[in-house]
Amino acid sequence: MEETVRIGIRMARPADVADIAHVYVESWRDTYAGILPDTGLVRMSKAEHAATWTRTIKHANLRNPVLVAADTKSNIYGFASAGPTRDKSLQFEGEVYTLYVAPGWTGQGIGAGLLASLFRLFGKGGYNGMIIWALADNPSRFFYEAMGGQLVAERQHPMWGKTFREIAYGWHKLDIGRPKQRVGRNAEPEPPL
Numbered sequence: 001m002e003e004t005v006r007i008g009i010r011m012a013r014p015a016d017v018a019d020i021a022h023v024y025v026e027s028w029r030d031t032y033a034g035i036l037p038d039t040g041l042v043r044m045s046k047a048e049h050a051a052t053w054t055r056t057i058k059h060a061n062l063r064n065p066v067l068v069a070a071d072t073k074s075n076i077y078g079f080a081s082a083g084p085t086r087d088k089s090l091q092f093e094g095e096v097y098t099l100y101v102a103p104g105w106t107g108q109g110i111g112a113g114l115l116a117s118l119f120r121l122f123g124k125g126g127y128n129g130m131i132i133w134a135l136a137d138n139p140s141r142f143f144y145e146a147m148g149g150q151l152v153a154e155r156q157h158p159m160w161g162k163t164f165r166e167i168a169y170g171w172h173k174l175d176i177g178r179p180k181q182r183v184g185r186n187a188e189p190e191p192p193l
């Protein structure tokens, strides 16, 4: 019988960066294979991303949070970061910059738990609305629709020498409710932050 892992959501710590970079790079390779150029995906460096996340976590706070879904031994199963929206022409003050669940751990409520925690923090922080950009070809975008996001904008985004269509989902009301508690294969997300 598989052991049940209890996963809770907390602010990221400097010691989490190697795991965050691992989840980030593995999730990109898994999700964007066939969507983004293989050469770019292969070249992604966990060491470089760990250095970037070290800087991001150093400057993180409740208005610019980096959250991790972690077990009691600090194994990381997913993470998310957010802050002020980068496109000031949009009527949403907050933006989810990144949201990734480790391949093999998706579909167990971890993404919904991370998003609900970000919304709760941003609601408390007085942000007016929230937006997230996703590649139009990423099937994970339907997750945002399942979470009640409305398609609010699109743009062309240059990356790795090519241009990709991105779409934005927005929420005016920062309350997606409490994610369903579910016991997946062996994950048992605890109530969010």
Ligand SMILES: CC(C)(COP(=O)(O)OP(=O)(O)OC[C@H]1O[C@@H](n2cnc3c(N)ncnc32)[C@H](O)[C@@H]1OP(=O)(O)O)[C@@H](O)C(=O)NCCC(=O)NCCS
Pocket (backbone or CB within 6 Å): 027, 031, 099, 100, 101, 102, 105, 106, 107, 108, 109, 110, 111, 112, 113, 133, 134, 135, 138, 139, 140, 141, 142, 143, 146, 147, 180
């Ligand atoms: C997108 C992602 C963050 C969702 O996290 P997750 O833990 O897999 O999702 P959850 O288990 O919390 O799902 C919550 C709900 O969304 C639905 N959902 C999740 N992924 C979905 C998808 N691709 N399409 C449609 N619905 C989806 C679930 O069915 C669930 O619905 P329910 O509450 O009615 O049962 C995760 O799958 C992921 O990291 N994907 C790869 C990386 C990525 O694309 N990140 C986003 C970059 S913009």
